[in-house]
Amino acid sequence: MTSPLYQLTNPFNVMINPIYSPAPNRYDSGMNYRRCGRSGILLPAISLGLWHNFGDVNTLANAQAIAHYAFDHGITHFDLANNYGPSYGSAEETFGQLMKKSFLPYRDELFISTKAGYDMWPGLYGNWGSRKYLMSSLDQSLKRMNLEYVDIFYSHRFDPLTPMEETLQALVDIVRQGKALYAGISNWPREAADFAYRYLEERDVHCLLYQGRYSLFSREVEREGILQQAHERGTGFIAFSPLAQGLLTDRYLNGIPQDSRIARGGHLKKESLTDEVLQRIRALNQIAAARGQSLAEMALNWLLKDRLVTSVLVGASSVAQLEDNLKALQGPSFASEELEAIETACQ
Ligand SMILES: NC(=O)c1ccc[n+]([C@@H]2O[C@H](COP(=O)([O-])OP(=O)(O)OC[C@H]3O[C@@H](n4cnc5c(N)ncnc54)[C@H](OP(=O)(O)O)[C@@H]3O)[C@@H](O)[C@H]2O)c1
Numbered sequence: 001m002t003s004p005l006y007q008l009t010n011p012f013n014v015m016i017n018p019i020y021s022p023a024p025n026r027y028d029s030g031m032n033y034r035r036c037g038r039s040g041i042l043l044p045a046i047s048l049g050l051w052h053n054f055g056d057v058n059t060l061a062n063a064q065a066i067a068h069y070a071f072d073h074g075i076t077h078f079d080l081a082n083n084y085g086p087s088y089g090s091a092e093e094t095f096g097q098l099m100k101k102s103f104l105p106y107r108d109e110l111f112i113s114t115k116a117g118y119d120m121w122p123g124l125y126g127n128w129g130s131r132k133y134l135m136s137s138l139d140q141s142l143k144r145m146n147l148e149y150v151d152i153f154y155s156h157r158f159d160p161l162t163p164m165e166e167t168l169q170a171l172v173d174i175v176r177q178g179k180a181l182y183a184g185i186s187n188w189p190r191e192a193a194d195f196a197y198r199y200l201e202e203r204d205v206h207c208l209l210y211q212g213r214y215s216l217f218s219r220e221v222e223r224e225g226i227l228q229q230a231h232e233r234g235t236g237f238i239a240f241s242p243l244a245q246g247l248l249t250d251r252y253l254n255g256i257p258q259d260s261r262i263a264r265g266g267h268l269k270k271e272s273l274t275d276e277v278l279q280r281i282r283a284l285n286q287i288a289a290a291r292g293q294s295l296a297e298m299a300l301n302w303l304l305k306d307r308l309v310t311s312v313l314v315g316a317s318s319v320a321q322l323e324d325n326l327k328a329l330q331g332p333s334f335a336s337e338e339l340e341a342i343e344t345a346c347q
Contacts, residue, residue, distance in 0.1 A: 020102035023072035030329050031074025034310050038234030039208055041182070043111065043311040045304055046326060047077035049240065052261065053317045054094045055085035062318070063094050068102065069319045071110075073326055079211075079238075079313050080145070081115040081156055082137045086266075088120055092144035099146045110151075114141045115186060115211075117156025129159030129167035138179055152208055153180035155196075158188040168199045175205050186211035186240075190224050197233040207235045209310070214239035216248055216284065216299050216346055217277075227308050236310035239303055243314065243325075247272065247281060248299040259317070283345035287338060293331055296321070300328035302342065 023029065033042040048070045054063045067078070084091035092114065103110060116137035120126040125133050138153055153174050155167050171183040183205050185196050193210065200207045210230040212221040218241070221227045230237045243249050245268040246261050252273055261268045281295070288298035303312050316322040334342075 020068060022068075022106060026072050026074050029073050030326065032329060033074075034236075034307075036208055036236030036310050037206075037230065039182075039206065039236070041111070041208065041236075043077050043236065043238070044075050045311055045329060046075060046300065047079060047238065047311045047313045048075050048322070049079045049313040049315045050091045050095060051079075051081070051084045052266070052315055054091040055087060056090035056093070057086055058094075060094060060097065064098060064102070065319050066316055066322055067095075067098050069322055071103070071106070073322075076109055077111040077113070077311065079113045079240075080141070081118070081154075082141050083118055083120050089140070089144055092141055096144050096146040104146075107147075112145070112147065112150050113152040113154060113184070113209075114138070114145070114150050115154035115156035116141075117154070117159070117186070129155060129157075129162040131166050131170040131173075134167065134170040135174070138174060142179065149178055150180050152182040152184050154184040154186045154209075154211060155188070156186050158185075158192045164192060164195055165199065168196055169203075172200065172203045172205045182206075182208035184209040184211060187213075190226055190229060193226065193229060197229075197235060201233075207233065209236045209238050211238045211240055211313070213241050214303060214309070215242050215244045216302055216342065217244040217280075227306075231308045237308055239309055239312045241315075242303050242312040243296055243299055245315070247277065248284070249296040249321075250285060250294060252278070252281065253285060261317075280345055284342065287341050287345060291332060291338065293327070294324055296324055297328040297331055300325055301331035302334070304328065305334060 032045050034045055036043050053066065078095065080092055080095055082089065082092065116134050117129060118127065120137060127133065142148065153171065155171060159167060174180050175183055183200060184207060185193060188196060197207050210226065212226055214221050227237055251257065251260055256262050262270055262273065285295045288295045291298060293301065300312055303309050314325050316325065
């Protein structure tokens with residue numbers, strides 16, 4: 001019912017965007033939380049990544065709906081990087097708007113990350129792993145996101161030409177300056193990661209998280225021992241692209257939808273969807289159906305069965321996708337025959 005006062009002040013009956021008030025039961029809605037290595041931090045088993053779907057090519061309304069849904073369902077961790085968008089920087093700007101409009105009163109309930117390491121701005125100082133790049137990039141990120149500090153700042157990738165000491169000392173100093181509470185590394189090869197863990201530890205900056213690509217279709221971190229190494233070092237592991245950018249879902253079972261990541265162009269190429277890959281997706285989809293799950297749910301379930309995985313970092317282009325992904329938390333455990341069938345389907 002519209003109150004008479006409202007009608008008086010809103011004579012044209014325009015819709016007013018209400019102030020966000022998060023779900024009171026957000027910590028009792030099925031999310032579970034895992035300890036991040038040897039640290040005081042718990043992370044949600046499913047976290048939200050803003051690589052795609054939060055840029056200035058997307059609508060703020062959709063980005064806001066996804067972010068609200070996430071927080072309302074116990075997702076406390078939002079993952080960003082300087083160049084997420086497109087365009088570069090725009091996902092952080094969108095998040096900055098959400099901070100202002102919705103999340104500012106809840107800042108201390110959120111664990112927010114950003115990174116620098118990939119191509120960001122032209123010239124000599126907007127890429128790779130120099131101290132100059134990392135320091136100035138984080139300053140820019142904080143402004144875009146309307147934040148005083150991030151919870152974790154990552155070196156986004158290993159730089160073979162910059163001395164590791166320079167990149168890592170920048171992380172140490174960023175933490176000392178209070179611009180990030182924790183440091184992390186992403187996409188660092190095993191040997192370099194070993195050096196990083198030691199370097200940081202010796203300076204009393206424990207490496208909180210390793211962020212690596214991990215899914216049924218990308219098993220390198222398992223094969224190369226990166227997962228195990230993080231565990232032994234007391235560092236949490238967070239898996240990115242757990243759905244192989246959408247391949248491990250029902251998205252491409254019947255062609256390439258117009259609004260899909262492949263159709264939009266960008267990092268997931270049409271060429272990735274070979275007949276062989278499609279065959280694997282179909283076989284996995286059948287196993288998922290027999291378990292009473294969507295393929296996306298099963299793919300996440302499969303990652304989360306491993307306690308070495310602290311969190312999986314999903315992307316979503318709609319609230320419905322995120323809703324589906326969160327069902328993975330209630331998925332049945334795997335029988336050994338199912339695990340074998342999954343391995344066979346992935347070959
Ligand atoms: N450190 C790094 O180098 C690095 C690299 C990549 C990503 N990341 C992080 O990891 C996050 C996740 O990466 P990602 O976006 O590639 O993750 P992903 O979860 O593997 O893929 C997300 C995409 O899958 C589709 N999807 C998601 N849920 C679905 C569902 N239930 N049913 C059908 N389709 C579904 C959507 O595609 P459509 O858009 O087609 O709908 C969505 O955009 C990023 O946002 C970022 O934070 C980090």
